[in-house]
């Protein structure tokens with residue numbers, strides 16, 4: 197179980213490449229294979245052994261150990277994230293961590309980006325979901341190599357999962373790596389993956405108060421994509437209110453309004469990616 201947010205009870209993480217049959221060879225993972233294309237490892241076991249031990253030891257003292265345990269887990273994650281960041285920088289891989297609530301359109305934005313700019317941008321994709329290969333298969337159909345991480349009961353990706361996935365996916369130098377996090381506006385905000393930039397997506401069907409309700413995610417992001425603007429005539433969503441609220445928690449946040457469905461605004465997103473890629 198993740199001691200930070202309580203997720204990941206079964207400790208089973210799987211990594212499966214979209215459309216490929218071979219067993220993935222992930223170093224450092226305690227593993228057993230399930231069929232030809234799936235690889236499972238007991239991700240948190242090593243990490244958390246000490247924490248469980250510490251927790252047991254201090255049981256009589258009540259909850260006082262929870263905060264140090266959280267810090268310990270997050271600082272271990274931060275170390276691994278820095279390792280990822282060094283790996284990415286050394287190979288000129290621009291990594292984007294895409295975070296949002298479920299269904300805001302992360303995969304749809306990626307599909308359209310890959311169809312329209314995939315070759316130019318040299319894209320690779322890591323997909324994080326609790327279950328199913330759906331998103332990795334959608335990305336592969338759009339034309340980019342993808343690996344699916346299924347987190348089981350886990351509600352976020354962490355730096356170690358990304359490290360394993362990057363190795364299995366064989367991400368090439370001078371590329372863009374999109375990491376679609378598990379749909380959740382809370383826990384993924386705490387876990388640095390070593391990304392170059394964090395991109396938070398909200399869709400106009402979610403309500404314009406989300407930045408106020410989930411400030412950590414907006415505070416830790418560089419860019420906010422406001423998706424599904426084709427639906428604006430049908431919903432009570434004020435783009436102005438959403439931006440104002442988000443700027444109150446993070447005055448550096450940039451915004452792009454777009455629709456993955458109609459393509460409106462996608463050119464601004466491509467421009468942002470191009471600027472970042474050459475910076």
Ligand SMILES: Nc1nc2c(ncn2[C@@H]2O[C@H](COP(=O)(O)OP(=O)(O)OP(=O)(O)O)[C@@H](O)[C@H]2O)c(=O)[nH]1
Nearest residue numbers: 297298299300301302303304379423424455456457
């Ligand atoms: N009208 C409209 N629908 C959209 C748009 N973008 C995505 N959708 C729809 O929203 C639904 C969810 O889209 P996904 O791309 O699967 O969302 P997601 O954020 O990847 O979802 P999870 O991975 O489950 O968190 C789908 O039915 C999409 O067709 C958009 O710009 N406009």
Ligand SMILES: [Mg+2]
Nearest residue numbers: 302303331376
């Ligand atoms: Mg998705």
